[in-house]
Amino acid sequence: MQAERNRVLVTGASGFIGSQVARHLAAVGHAITALDLRPPPEPHPAGVKMIDCDLRHGKLPDDELPHVVHLAALGGVRPSMERPLDYLDTNLGATIRLLEHARKRGLRRFIFASSSSVYGPTAGRPSKEDDQLNPCSPYAITKLQGEEWGQLFAEKHGIDFIALRFFAVWGPGQRPDLALESFRRKILEGEAITIHGDGSQRRDLTHVSDVARAIEAALAWNGRGFEVFNVGTGRSHSVNEMLRAAEAWTGMKTKVHYGPAHPADVPATLADVRKAEEMLGWKAEASFPGRSPLPNSGKAALGLLR
Numbered sequence: 001m002q003a004e005r006n007r008v009l010v011t012g013a014s015g016f017i018g019s020q021v022a023r024h025l026a027a028v029g030h031a032i033t034a035l036d037l038r039p040p041p042e043p044h045p046a047g048v049k050m051i052d053c054d055l056r057h058g059k060l061p062d063d064e065l066p067h068v069v070h071l072a073a074l075g076g077v078r079p080s081m082e083r084p085l086d087y088l089d090t091n092l093g094a095t096i097r098l099l100e101h102a103r104k105r106g107l108r109r110f111i112f113a114s115s116s117s118v119y120g121p122t123a124g125r126p127s128k129e130d131d132q133l134n135p136c137s138p139y140a141i142t143k144l145q146g147e148e149w150g151q152l153f154a155e156k157h158g159i160d161f162i163a164l165r166f167f168a169v170w171g172p173g174q175r176p177d178l179a180l181e182s183f184r185r186k187i188l189e190g191e192a193i194t195i196h197g198d199g200s201q202r203r204d205l206t207h208v209s210d211v212a213r214a215i216e217a218a219l220a221w222n223g224r225g226f227e228v229f230n231v232g233t234g235r236s237h238s239v240n241e242m243l244r245a246a247e248a249w250t251g252m253k254t255k256v257h258y259g260p261a262h263p264a265d266v267p268a269t270l271a272d273v274r275k276a277e278e279m280l281g282w283k284a285e286a287s288f289p290g291r292s293p294l295p296n297s298g299k300a301a302l303g304l305l306r
């Protein structure tokens, strides 16, 4: 039988980050149960158990749940401005439901996908975990509240709750609504790109493989209680640099318009990464845009080559 410490429930396991986290954790020896309300883009590796469940009201697993990696959520600051109640239900309501359910089934450690958006506008300086927080969108507020509920559960119920604040994640299978993937697809389809603002906004771009390694490190960490770590690189890139990377990956260009800045966007995100380095022994390894572009970056990826 698999040791208890190796049994991990991964929620949002069909998503961009979750599918790669489930694969990575399975590869390093954990027994993974992958939960989502939709099927994965590619089959999970052999041995990964799948559960089809909507965390808001579906039937949650009855087994012991010693370790949970909770990635399921509605992502994106911009759409959260239009659908705040949906974000509240999924990102906060379902998180509390899962925490309470898992607590009754032997929960020991809960890894929570938080976000750099909890920092709000920072004037470009590196954000530290103990900085004052200023979430500026419904999405960011749900992430901060998720952390607060986790702290409560850690203090009242003695679980370990580790919030990992991911900074703009990129890599194979990246979300279509995020700038890099949106640019890449529009270039390939010959569609014009609209950039909100002048393109000087900067993001700390963190590769999904580094995020998977950070989650592995958080599961293995020997600390206890409530803790928060930035998961970023400590370097940032402008939206105009992302556009140039998408052009380089596709070998093509398209028309670009510059429009008004989006009210939910912050000018810059940048992680102070010292805490994760010192306490988790984790450091980002991939750099943007790196030597090799995303796999399948060209027309074939979109089925445009016949």
Ligand SMILES: NC(=O)c1ccc[n+]([C@@H]2O[C@H](COP(=O)([O-])OP(=O)(O)OC[C@H]3O[C@@H](n4cnc5c(N)ncnc54)[C@H](O)[C@@H]3O)[C@@H](O)[C@H]2O)c1
Residues within 6 Å of the ligand: 011, 012, 013, 014, 015, 016, 017, 018, 035, 036, 037, 038, 053, 054, 055, 056, 070, 071, 072, 073, 074, 075, 076, 090, 094, 113, 114, 115, 116, 165, 166, 167, 168, 169, 170, 175
């Ligand atoms: N991608 C980023 O740059 C980024 C940055 C910071 C934080 N995060 C956080 O990381 C996590 C993963 O993000 P992602 O980019 O992989 O998003 P994603 O949208 O690709 O994946 C989220 C997954 O959650 C699932 N899900 C949503 N609601 C659900 C529900 N009610 N029940 C069950 N499953 C549900 C979706 O089906 C999806 O597969 C999210 O919590 C997100 O907020 C992502």
